[in-house]
Amino acid sequence: MSDVIKVEGLVKRYKELIALDHLDLKVKQGEIYGLLGPNGSGKTTAINCILSLLEYDKGSITIFGKDMTPKSYDIKKDIGIVPQDLALYDSLTVYENIDFFCGLYIKDPAKRKEYVKEAIDFVSIGDFAKFKPKKLSGGLKRRLNIACGIAHKPKLIFFDEPTVAVDPQSRNKILEGIVELRNSGATIVYTSHYMEEVEQICDYVVVLDKGHKIAEGTIDELKNMIKKSEIITIEAAGVDEDTITYIREMKNIYNVEYEKDLLKVEAGSGKHNVIDIINILQDRGYKMKKIFSEQPTLNDVFLELTGKNLRDE
Amino acid sequence: MFKYFLKKRLREKQFVFWSMIFPLALMTFMHIAFGNIYDIENHIDPMKTCVVTEDTGVFVYNFQSLMDEMSDENGDNYYFDLDYAASVEPAKKSLEDGEYEILFEVKADDIKVFLAPGHSATSAYMAKAVCDSYMRNYDLIMEAYEKDPGSAQAVLDNTLEEVSYTKPAQSAFSEDPDPYSWFFYSTLVMGIFFNSMSGVAIVSELCADVSADAMRLSVSSAKKSRMIISSFLSKFSISFVIVLIQLLFMRYVMDISLGNSIPKLLLFVASSILFSLGFGVICGTIFKGSTDNRGNKTTSVVMISVFLSGEMIQQLPGVFEKYAPFINDINPATVMNMAFYKLAICGDYTGFYMDIAKILVTTLIFIAIGVFVLRREKYASL
Numbered sequence: 001m002s003d004v005i006k007v008e009g010l011v012k013r014y015k016e017l018i019a020l021d022h023l024d025l026k027v028k029q030g031e032i033y034g035l036l037g038p039n040g041s042g043k044t045t046a047i048n049c050i051l052s053l054l055e056y057d058k059g060s061i062t063i064f065g066k067d068m069t070p071k072s073y074d075i076k077k078d079i080g081i082v083p084q085d086l087a088l089y090d091s092l093t094v095y096e097n098i099d100f101f102c103g104l105y106i107k108d109p110a111k112r113k114e115y116v117k118e119a120i121d122f123v124s125i126g127d128f129a130k131f132k133p134k135k136l137s138g139g140l141k142r143r144l145n146i147a148c149g150i151a152h153k154p155k156l157i158f159f160d161e162p163t164v165a166v167d168p169q170s171r172n173k174i175l176e177g178i179v180e181l182r183n184s185g186a187t188i189v190y191t192s193h194y195m196e197e198v199e200q201i202c203d204y205v206v207v208l209d210k211g212h213k214i215a216e217g218t219i220d221e222l223k224n225m226i227k228k229s230e231i232i233t234i235e236a237a238g239v240d241e242d243t244i245t246y247i248r249e250m251k252n253i254y255n256v257e258y259e260k261d262l263l264k265v266e267a268g269s270g271k272h273n274v275i276d277i278i279n280i281l282q283d284r285g286y287k288m289k290k291i292f293s294e295q296p297t298l299n300d301v302f303l304e305l306t307g308k309n310l311r312d313e
Numbered sequence: 314m315f316k317y318f319l320k321k322r323l324r325e326k327q328f329v330f331w332s333m334i335f336p337l338a339l340m341t342f343m344h345i346a347f348g349n350i351y352d353i354e355n356h357i358d359p360m361k362t363c364v365v366t367e368d369t370g371v372f373v374y375n376f377q378s379l380m381d382e383m384s385d386e387n388g389d390n391y392y393f394d395l396d397y398a399a400s401v402e403p404a405k406k407s408l409e410d411g412e413y414e415i416l417f418e419v420k421a422d423d424i425k426v427f428l429a430p431g432h433s434a435t436s437a438y439m440a441k442a443v444c445d446s447y448m449r450n451y452d453l454i455m456e457a458y459e460k461d462p463g464s465a466q467a468v469l470d471n472t473l474e475e476v477s478y479t480k481p482a483q484s485a486f487s488e489d490p491d492p493y494s495w496f497f498y499s500t501l502v503m504g505i506f507f508n509s510m511s512g513v514a515i516v517s518e519l520c521a522d523v524s525a526d527a528m529r530l531s532v533s534s535a536k537k538s539r540m541i542i543s544s545f546l547s548k549f550s551i552s553f554v555i556v557l558i559q560l561l562f563m564r565y566v567m568d569i570s571l572g573n574s575i576p577k578l579l580l581f582v583a584s585s586i587l588f589s590l591g592f593g594v595i596c597g598t599i600f601k602g603s604t605d606n607r608g609n610k611t612t613s614v615v616m617i618s619v620f621l622s623g624e625m626i627q628q629l630p631g632v633f634e635k636y637a638p639f640i641n642d643i644n645p646a647t648v649m650n651m652a653f654y655k656l657a658i659c660g661d662y663t664g665f666y667m668d669i670a671k672i673l674v675t676t677l678i679f680i681a682i683g684v685f686v687l688r689r690e691k692y693a694s695l
């Protein structure tokens with residue numbers, strides 16, 4: 001299977017700042033390709049370079065096996081983009097907005113009418129077709145933004161943080177929509193700094209930080225990359241230093257914290273971690289109230305790889 | 314694409330307001346507030362005038378008939394409220410007392426003019442204009458008179474024309490321009506010049522580094538050149554229609570003279586709109602920031618230019634003409650104003666064409682730069 005997008009050695013500088021540093025990407029046909037990274041890591045810059053919107057300093061970019069240039073209209077016709085900033089005309093209605101952007105690709109009016117209708121249904125904003133974007137809620141605007149990008153049925157779609165400032169309901173709707181697009185055959189590049197979303201829908205993930213690719217793989221591959229694989233939280237009153245030190249010294253345990261009756265243990269992969277710790281506490285006569293065991297998230301992956309959180313929250 | 318560009322622009326309330334409603338509202342206001350006063354002054358308040366004829370003869374006789382023509386209450390050229398006197402001294406006394414504004418002392422082949430203390434600029438001008446053109450045309454009148462007394466009338470009429478037509482040409486740049494027309498012209502020009510905002514809109518519509526929707530256009534498979542043409546034509550046609558509406562309004566509701574050459578008028582409209590669009594494109598590219606930011610800065614520039622062209626203080630261009638004429642030469646609003654003024658009132662077509670040429674050459678340069686910038690398919694910095 002050939003790569004839909006192939007980026008090799010992409011370097012982009014903004015004066016002093018190196019926004020992208022020798023980035024290599026390979027996006028395969030029919031997958032949801034996640035670009036994950038904190039604010040300012042270069043996700044949007046990468047997309048803009050790929051789309052030939054930005055001049056880059058070094059590297060090569062091919063889409064559908066052809067070199068991408070600003071004049072590659074035959075490539076552009078199969079691309080859809082949902083930009084990070086809302087790209088809508090305030091003075092046109094919902095319907096007209098979609099019709100306009102679709103019209104940039106689809107000339108045949110009958111066909112376009114059908115496509116626009118499908119796009120409206122796809123993001124379910126039919127009730128608002130005659131509204132101006134200003135009157136729409138944030139989530140609806142995002143959905144309209146998406147409809148404008150996908151109405152012409154592109155084969156390759158870029159979603160740049162489509163769920164920013166969106167209520168959970170709209171967000172789920174959007175994520176489901178993206179999966180649906182993938183299932184109907186489109187290839188999707190999806191950027192976000194919400195790891196939950198990326199975990200939920202992406203088939204393949206690249207983690208960016210400061211313009212560097214720091215990790216890539218499927219979600220499971222990424223999680224396996226790190227030592228820490230389980231976080232165990234146990235509520236137990238009055239655990240003494242000796243016990244904590246004992247647990248800390250156990251094999252397969254990386255970190256133990258105890259604060260406000262909560263014992264937090266980070267453990268490597270292994271099936272018996274929880275049971276082992278519970279046994280120790282029971283032997284020493286502590287009463288346990290609640291016990292959680294969490295699998296690591298991509299944030300943990302990020303944390304371990306860079307020593308910082310994906311989001312400052 | 315063109316259709317939506319049109320729709321989009323027409324629905325932009327701010328734009329429609331500033332380029333169409335605002336100038337019309339100003340004109341209407343002016344018309345209601347001062348229309349009556351200026352209506353009279355436009356024909357010029359007949360001035361209390363005394364003609365002293367101590368001599369007789371053809372020279373005197375003809376001057377008298379010219380003056381009679383210009384003091385005919387029912388005629389088109391009712392400028393003078395005329396009395397005749399036989400001797401100068403009492404008349405001079407009346408003049409000093411303010412009973413008369415102008416006193417013509419007509420000798421056998423010469424005319425002396427006296428003006429009342431504190432006379433108006435208009436009366437001074439009129440007195441001089443009448444004398445000058447009479448003296449200039451006297452020989453002609455005489456010749457005609459000898460050949461065919463009937464044709465003398467034609468020459469006389471011609472003199473009249475000259476008097477009333479040269480006036481504004483004189484005053485266009487003076488400190489006392491015809492304030493009423495000047496106001497309407499400069500308001501119209503202001504409206505036209507506000508179309509610079511459309512130029513900024515073109516930039517924001519097409520330059521991917523200015524707006525997200527332009528970015529969407531840039532990644533689409535629509536050809537850039539087509540987008541530029543659509544965007545430009547949509548703005549141009551809207552502006553053109555708006556200005557035509559305003560002109561019709563001026564002509565038929567406000568009863569303002571627009572000159573008598575429709576092709577020249579259209580040439581004026583088209584070239585000043587083109588100029589404004591080009592100007593807007595340049596401003597839109599030079600100024601950085603968001604679309605609104607660029608728009609506001611452009612508005613300020615336009616406002617300053619319009620102000621300096623005498624929209625609010627009509628004497629301003631006259632003052633510049635005296636002390637720093639280059640300001641008038643390079644201020645777009647003044648140049649457009651003058652072109653229109655020359656076309657509509659003075660009938661100074663040479664001056665008109667000069668101004669239009671100036672406008673068009675600048676426009677050409679602007680548009681060349683504009684197209685170059687807009688055609689760049691990549692944006693250097695986002």
Ligand SMILES: Nc1ncnc2c1ncn2[C@@H]1O[C@H](COP(=O)(O)OP(=O)(O)OP(=O)(O)O)[C@@H](O)[C@H]1O
Binds near residue numbers: 038041
């Ligand atoms: N036009 C520009 N000039 C200078 N620096 C820029 C410009 N655009 C972006 N940058 C810088 O490049 C880096 C990458 O920015 P980019 O927008 O690609 O990040 P991002 O991953 O999309 O972030 P976000 O999650 O906030 O959208 C940032 O440090 C940003 O400050």
Ligand SMILES: [Mg+2]
Binds near residue numbers: 043084
């Ligand atoms: Mg971004």
